[in-house]
Amino acid sequence: xxxxxxxxxxxxxxxxxxxxxxxxxxxxxxxxxxxxxxxxxxxxxxxxxxxxxxxxxxxxxxxxxxxxxxxxxxxxxxxxxxxxxxxxxxxxxxxxxxxxxxxxxxxxxxxxxxxxxxxxxxxxxxxxxxxxxxxxxxxxxxxxxxxxxxxxxxxxxxxxxxxxxxxxxxxxxxxxxxxxxxxxxxxxxxxxxxxxxxxxxxxxxxxxxxxxxxxxxxxxxxxxxxxxxxxxxxxxxxxxxxxxxxxxxxxxxxxxxxxxxxxxxxxxxxxxxxxxxxxxxxxxxxxxxxxxxxxxxxxxxxxxxxxxxxxxxxxxxxxxxxxxxxxxxxxxxxxxxxxxxxxxxxxxxxxxxxxxxxxxxxxxxxxxxxxxxxxxxxxxxxxxxxxxxxxxxxxxxxxxxxxxxxxxxxxxxxxxxxxxxxxxxxxxxxxxxxxxxxxxxxxxxxxxxxxxxxxxxxxxxxxxxxx
Numbered sequence: 001x002x003x004x005x006x007x008x009x010x011x012x013x014x015x016x017x018x019x020x021x022x023x024x025x026x027x028x029x030x031x032x033x034x035x036x037x038x039x040x041x042x043x044x045x046x047x048x049x050x051x052x053x054x055x056x057x058x059x060x061x062x063x064x065x066x067x068x069x070x071x072x073x074x075x076x077x078x079x080x081x082x083x084x085x086x087x088x089x090x091x092x093x094x095x096x097x098x099x100x101x102x103x104x105x106x107x108x109x110x111x112x113x114x115x116x117x118x119x120x121x122x123x124x125x126x127x128x129x130x131x132x133x134x135x136x137x138x139x140x141x142x143x144x145x146x147x148x149x150x151x152x153x154x155x156x157x158x159x160x161x162x163x164x165x166x167x168x169x170x171x172x173x174x175x176x177x178x179x180x181x182x183x184x185x186x187x188x189x190x191x192x193x194x195x196x197x198x199x200x201x202x203x204x205x206x207x208x209x210x211x212x213x214x215x216x217x218x219x220x221x222x223x224x225x226x227x228x229x230x231x232x233x234x235x236x237x238x239x240x241x242x243x244x245x246x247x248x249x250x251x252x253x254x255x256x257x258x259x260x261x262x263x264x265x266x267x268x269x270x271x272x273x274x275x276x277x278x279x280x281x282x283x284x285x286x287x288x289x290x291x292x293x294x295x296x297x298x299x300x301x302x303x304x305x306x307x308x309x310x311x312x313x314x315x316x317x318x319x320x321x322x323x324x325x326x327x328x329x330x331x332x333x334x335x336x337x338x339x340x341x342x343x344x345x346x347x348x349x350x351x352x353x354x355x356x357x358x359x360x361x362x363x364x365x366x367x368x369x370x371x372x373x374x375x376x377x378x379x380x381x382x383x384x385x386x387x388x389x390x391x392x393x394x395x396x397x398x399x400x401x402x403x404x405x406x407x408x409x410x411x412x413x414x415x416x417x418x419x420x421x422x423x424x425x426x427x428x429x430x431x432x433x434x435x436x437x438x439x440x441x442x443x444x445x446x447x448x449x450x451x452x453x454x455x456x457x458x459x460x461x462x463x464x465x466x467x
Contacts, residue, residue, distance in 0.1 A: 004110040004124075004137035007341070007375025007450060008404070009368060012126070012133045015102035019062045019078050019124065021095050024087070027062050028079045029055055030153050033072045036337050037154040042070070064126055066133050075338075076126040077138075079149065081119065089115035089141075097123050099135060112139030113383055118271070120149065125338050136338060142271050152335055214315045217292040218305065225306035230332065235272040236314025240329040242266045243281075244318040247327040251320050253281050256456060263329065268454035273336035275344060276420050277458055278304040280330040288315070291328055309334055309421060336453070345371070345449035347422035348463070352439055352447065355430055359440050367466055369406035370448025374464040376400065377415070378450035381460045387417055397464060408446065408466035412438040417457035425461045443467040 002010040021027055028046035031054075032038055042052050050057040054068035055076060064076050080095045082088070094114040099107045110124055118141030125136045142149065219229040243263045247253055256262040263279055280301060285291040295301040310332035317328045334340065353363035377400055381387055389397055397413035414435045419425035429435035438444070450462040 002108040004108055004135075005372060005376040005404075006112060006137055006139045006379045007452075008110075008372035009134050009136040010108050012099075012107060012135055013101050016063055016065045017102070017107075017126065017133075017135075018100045019064070019126075020060055020098045020100070021078075021080055021123065022060055022098075023095060024083045024092055025060070025080045025095050026083045027057060027060060028081070029057065029062055029064075030077045030079065030149070031055060031069060031073050032075045032077065032153065034074050034339060036075070036152070036339050039070075039072075043073075066126070066128070074128040077153075077338075078123045078125070080121050080123045089118050089121065095121065095123060099124075108135060110137040110139075112137070115141055118142060127338070138338060140273050140336060142273075152337065214288040214292075215313075217289050218313070221292060221296055222306050227306050227308040228311065230311055230313040233272065233312040233314055233333075235270040236267065236312060236331045236333060237316060238314070239263070239266040239270040239272065240314040240331050241316035241318070242270075244316045244327045244329040247281065247283075247329070248318040248320045248325075251323065251325075253283055253327070255279070255281065260456070262456045262458075263331070264454055264456065264458045267331060267333070272333065274333045274453045275336045275340045276309050276334050277453060278307060278310060278332040278420055280304065280328065280332075282328040282330075283325055285328065286326060291317075291330070295330075304332060307332065307420075341451070344422055344451060348426060348449045348451075348461075349447055351422055351426040352463070355426070355439055361440060361442060362445075364444060364447040364465070367406065367408070367446035367448055369404045370401060370408075370446060370464045370466050371450065372448070373397075373400040373404040373406065374413075374448040374450030374462040375452070376404070376450065377413075377464070378452040378460045378462045381415075381417075381462075382452045382455040385455060387415070387455075387457065387460070389413055389415060401464060401466065406466060410443050410465075410467040412441065412444060412465040414438050414461075414463040414465075416461040417455070417459065419459065419461060429463070438463070438465055441465065441467075 004010065026047060028044070030038060031043040031045070031052055038044060045052045045055050045057050045062070053070045054065045056063050062078060069076070078097060082092060094111050096109060096111040098109050101107055112121060112123065115121060120142045122138045122140040125138055127134060127136060215230070215232060222229060243266050246257045250258065263281070264277065267274060267277065280295055282291060282294060285294050292305070295305045312333050312335065314331040317326050319326050349364065349366060356363060380391060384392060386392060398411040401408070401411050414429050416425050416428055419428055429439060444465040444467040446466045448464045451459055453459045
């Protein structure tokens with residue numbers, strides 16, 4: 001049996017698979033294609049709709065028969081939430097998913113880090129790779145429950161009537177949508193993010209009224225640079241407001257508050273797990289147009305504002321009551337998705353192999369065990385707030401590789417933090433003699449990539465080599 005870590009995966013045998021999560025939890029599942037979007041109502045399996053082609057929910061057990069999934073389906077994402085909607089996940093034990101084969105054999109088990117503010121977790125993902133099926137451990141949380149699912153999977157949850165008695169609505173983003181999952185009906189549409197994604201969506205915090213015309217000049221600048229538009233996200237706006245308020249309270253700009261809380265911590269705490277992120281922290285401009293003009297006035301802030309990798313944004317301004325000086329926080333991001341994580345890792349591998357080819361070296365192949373160890377280390381650096389090759393309890397890169405099942409004799413590791421793209425992180429490694437030596441070491445034959453966001457430095461990257 002495989003003990004999975006966040007980001008880890010394992011192959012699965014043919015036949016019906018059973019996912020069980022014992023405890024005080026509700027299970028649901030989302031059936032999607034490679035694009036990560038549902039096609040319609042029938043792709044959401046939950047309490048009031050317990051079956052879809054190839055998927056059946058019975059209590060704390062979800063069975064999946066991959067060949068019987070609807071045409072085009074390549075992923076089934078397992079979702080867990082509290083059975084009692086008045087109880088936060090942080091007050092419950094961490095849910096454990098047990099995966100068994102059709103003959104009853106235990107295949108894998110995964111327990112994510114214990115939830116904190118999250119009201120819902122994406123626990124694991126069954127996905128097709130070629131003609132075979134694998135499972136990946138996720139542990140991705142949403143602080144706004146099914147509203148977050150709506151944004152990222154295209155599920156629009158609507159209420160058929162008032163929420164159930166006793167379910168809180170005020171002060172809990174998305175609480176009404178969570179109630180609807182038990183007593184209402186899900187609606188899904190293809191090609192959009194669902195309810196709750198814009199300033200007039202009816203869920204989550206509203207943008208500062210003074211920034212309502214922010215998107216006009218922003219998207220005009222992006223269009224002039226040949227980049228797609230961004231749209232406001234309530235979670236990013238909430239994080240921006242918190243950070244702008246913290247800067248105004250102390251009267252100075254900074255990525256991190258004196259109490260050690262960074263702008264990236266605020267983003268994740270607002271329920272927005274991200275794949276890549278950028279920010280503008282500015283004081284002085286009085287209007288959104290002045291703010292955008294400031295960001296366009298220099299090369300680096302212009303590149304951030306016009307970065308095509310970003311598709312969502314949050315903006316807030318808060319005045320210092322003592323001086324009247326206005327403090328701005330603008331956040332630019334692309335939300336996390338398993339497919340996005342996989343795509344980003346592939347780009348890092350491709351760029352690494354380009355550097356090796358230029359040096360006359362053969363390409364590195366990807367190794368699942370190295371990938372598991374690399375992803376676990378990036379996630380660990382975020383979760384435990386450290387940045388080092390040696391973990392707080394003393395484990396080294398080769399220890400982590402061995403624990404993930406790697407048997408290769410030679411192990412090397414590169415880490416980095418703060419870079420926003422595969423190109424930026426590989427370029428930084430190549431500009432450093434020690435990291436460059438690992439990338440160009442002839443003895444290495446395989447590689448694994450990990451990346452995780454949310455710590456003090458934004459994004460934490462790990463390259464783990466084996467030979």
